[in-house]
Amino acid sequence: TQLLEQSPQFLSIQEGENLTVYCNSSSVFSSLQWYRQEPGEGPVLLVTVVTGGEVKKLKRLTFQFGDARKDSSLHITAAQPGDTGLYLCAGGEENRDDKIIFGKGTRLHILP
Amino acid sequence: DTAVSQTPKYLVTQMGNDKSIKCEQNLGHDTMYWYKQDSKKFLKIMFSYNNKELIINETVPNRFSPKSPDKAHLNLHINSLELGDSAVYFCASSPRQGVTGNTIYFGEGSWLTVV
Numbered sequence: 437t438q439l440l441e442q443s444p445q446f447l448s449i450q451e452g453e454n455l456t457v458y459c460n461s462s463s464v465f466s467s468l469q470w471y472r473q474e475p476g477e478g479p480v481l482l483v484t485v486v487t488g489g490e491v492k493k494l495k496r497l498t499f500q501f502g503d504a505r506k507d508s509s510l511h512i513t514a515a516q517p518g519d520t521g522l523y524l525c526a527g528g529e530e531n532r533d534d535k536i537i538f539g540k541g542t543r544l545h546i547l548p
Numbered sequence: 549d550t551a552v553s554q555t556p557k558y559l560v561t562q563m564g565n566d567k568s569i570k571c572e573q574n575l576g577h578d579t580m581y582w583y584k585q586d587s588k589k590f591l592k593i594m595f596s597y598n599n600k601e602l603i604i605n606e607t608v609p610n611r612f613s614p615k616s617p618d619k620a621h622l623n624l625h626i627n628s629l630e631l632g633d634s635a636v637y638f639c640a641s642s643p644r645q646g647v648t649g650n651t652i653y654f655g656e657g658s659w660l661t662v663v
Contacts, residue, residue: 467648478552478638478654479591486648522589528647535604536647538591 439463440525440539448545452514457542459525460507468508468527470499473541479524505530515546551575552655554639560661561629568625569658571639579603579645580622581652582614583638591638597622598645629662636660 471479485501498511554571582594596604600616611627639655
């Protein structure tokens with residue numbers, strides 16, 4: 437059983453479109469993180485959300501932590517080819533914050 | 549300067565061989581990790597060390613043995629390599645243990661192919 441479910445697994449859209457990817461769990465997390473991984477490289481942290489309902493913005497990227505701290509979303513406005521990559525959500529369960537768990541990722545491809 | 553560096557980047561070897569991957573971080577972090585990413589891009593933790601002490605060992609076969617000579621280095625030795633060991637192995641480090649308020653810095657990965 438995968439603790440963090442990400443959807444969709446794959447997404448290919450045209451430049452300029454908006455998109456949202458999701459990270460869901462039945463467990464409560466003390467915090468959730470989003471990473472982006474480009475081909476041939478390791479994941480790089482984009483953001484950490486800690487408080488239920490928290491919203492953080494990083495230029496055209498908006499991250500939200502669910503009120504119950506069981507889910508998170510990443511919304512990209514006016515997607516650009518440079519946004520292409522594998523987006524991973526990760527977090528520590530409320531009673532096991534020592535171990536970070538990764539979702540399987542959403543592979544995003546932005547077509548020019 | 550590379551923060552987390554691992555070598556080799558690419559490794560092709562035959563079944564049954566023994567190989568090592570080395571990792572060094574120059575960030576002064578206390579915690580280091582080894583992750584395995586399979587062909588479907590699923591990233592799974594294998595080991596974590598804090599100040600040279602093993603903290604997490606996630607049901608990894610005994611053929612995998614991490615070694616941390618000091619807190620800046622965490623090497624991974626693999627005995628009797630099997631086809632299923634083919635994957636990308638990422639070394640990573642973070643200032644401390646835990647998730648909240650912590651950032652994990654990943655190396656570029658070591659692409660292991662067992663033939």
